[in-house]
Amino acid sequence: MDEADVSRLGRSIERQAENALDLVGEPGSLIQIAIIVGAFLLAWLLARVTHSALEEQARRIKGAPGILRIVVAFMRRLRTVYFVVLLWAATLAEAALGMAPQRFVSIALSLSLAYLVISVASRIVRNRVVARMITAVAWIIAALSILDLTTPVANALDLAAINIGAARISALLVLKLIAVIAFALWLANVVGRFLDRRVQGYEELTPTLRVLIGKLLKIGLIVVALAAALAGVGVDLTALTVLSGAIGLGLGFGLQKVVSNFISGIIILLDRSIKPGDTITVGETYGWIRELRARFVSVVTRDGKEYLIPNEDFITNQVVNWSFTDELVRIDVKFGVSYNSNPHDVIRVAKEAAKKPERVVSHKEPVCWMTDFGDSSLDFVLRFWIKDPPAGIANVRGQVLLALWDAFKENGIDIPFPHREVIFKTPLKVDRAEAANLATGEAMSPPLPD
Structure with a gap:
């Protein structure tokens, strides 16, 4: 960052500070702040009072999971809903009374409404952590746009950069790259799952071929998404040739087992030695194949246990496939x-x-x-x-x-059990009295202790 960049950034910050001071110095700013605080407190009170009754009404929704999901999303943000409604009523009242628009109230309404819409829309993502991250990032972008801070913040991030040879890497470029790659991978995953379900529906294809096509589609979409994301942000892909080669070499040595299992999985799918539904025996594990993955095979046994066996074991070890060519x-x-x-x-x-x-x-x-x-x-x-x-x-x-x-x-057929004869080579000395008792069937009493 040179002196000219620092000067431009300083002037931008000064202008934004002057705008903020002008906004605070407007007549009636304290009244606007009081309206916002009062609306927040009233929304908090209304949410506590009406939450139980609204929840009871929501429980009556039957047979419409989509609508119930949206209702639950609004119920969890009931305080924000009341806050938005109250601020909107305040702006309508100002317009009805012929008062000038109150900037504080309008900004608070826009920020709260943006948060409500984004947080509810993010419920389409099943993962809560990912949904919260999307909500936070989207609301920050919306807030910067509402406050007219998008350009100054973008300029500040673009000025925070480092030069590596002829390449210039800025904080703005990194953030754009992360956002674009995340969206591209998410889109590739969604499209891949959709295509995989369509492929699995074709009964004309063998189960092994369906699994292979589905995996190749997913991998291909991910590669295309990464390349498109890098090209879309402006990264020169030719400059990454040497770096990608070095990374590939390091991964090849460090992840030998992972790569071996991945290649073994491709070989299994190509030679169709096993497929979902086959009954197999691997070592001491007997069960049927539930699913073929890129790294392992899921085998379910008769007792309900699910073994995740690496693909490499099916290539290097002996496998008994009870239903390979014939079910008999x-x-x-x-x-x-x-x-x-x-x-x-x-x-x-x-x-x-x-x-x-x-x-x-x-x-x-x-x-x-x-x-x-x-x-x-x-x-x-x-x-x-x-x-x-x-x-x-x-x-x-x-x-x-x-x-x-x-x-x-x-039918009177006997199943024998083994008999053993014990022969003593050295004769045993037997007392005559004891032998007589044994012959007559009488048991000798043990000697009394001294």
């Missing part, structure tokens, strides 16, 4: 029977028992094979098919096991 899934149940059982009868009974649960498909017959002569049993494996793996695997396996138990009981 074969389940194996292993069991053993006594050596006294007839293996042919066991196979017949087991196949009939596997057909009883409803989830077992009927067009693919169950099969049962004898697999081994075990230590204490004849070992078999029973194989059957289901077509709804998202409904669970353990529950249908349990139903088949119960059906096997009932069928074996009805």
Whole structure:
């Protein structure tokens, strides 16, 4: 900032100070201030008195959420509503009496009305923090415009600048850049969500392709919005080439996992190895895919837990997709029977028992094979098919096991349990009296303590 800029800024501040002193020195300024203070106190009193009754009336609104939302927004600013109404009535009374317009009252009315309109309009934003930020910024801009301070403040911000080579960066440029980028990103997000919903509605496309198109649209809109915002403010995009390259290199090293998960997500969407609705097993996690994100995959298990598994795990680890190409899934149940059982009868009974649960498909017959002569049993494996793996695997396996138990009981087939023989290589010395008692079934009484 050179001496000429400082001189211009000083003269601008002096003019604004003179205008403020002239405004305060106007006749009746104290009366105007008294009217404003009285209107504020009366508005505060009316808000306290009528808030309960108006809230009771608002609760009766049914079936119109949009209207109810607007009513609630006004209810939370009831004091400001009364204040605006009272100041407006004061200006109407002045006009009716033929009095000159009172500048203090007009300014207070304009400021309060601007705040009321902006704060109510910002309710369209769901996030309260963002809504409050929008309200504050918009009201400050409106207040500067009402007080005729827009040009002096803009000049002051433009004078507060630094020079970096041939580029001049001022506080005004930074504020404009922040505002334009925020609006552009918000608009890109809104348009991206709208287009994503439209794409998800096309049943002709596969679920994986719908997700991929939606993500590419969102990313493309964000990139275009950033470029348009920078160009709109006047930033030379060619000057950012070297800087963006350095930032990209640093982000590449610092965010390797994030970039890896992002690229893995793109690969998953392109090769269509998994898609929303598939039933999968990753490690010890069994569930179905709820959503594919840019960084992770949301997997919901049978117990209601939602696991956010990084995309990289689906590329580097083994993944069992129970419904990749076909919904039919074969389940194996292993069991053993006594050596006294007839293996042919066991196979017949087991196949009939596997057909009883409803989830077992009927067009693919169950099969049962004898697999081994075990230590204490004849070992078999029973194989059957289901077509709804998202409904669970353990529950249908349990139903088949119960059906096997009932069928074996009805047909006199025993399920053995292991027997163990303990052989002592060193003979034990047994007292004759104790052996006689054991032979007759009498228990020896323990010796009495000394």
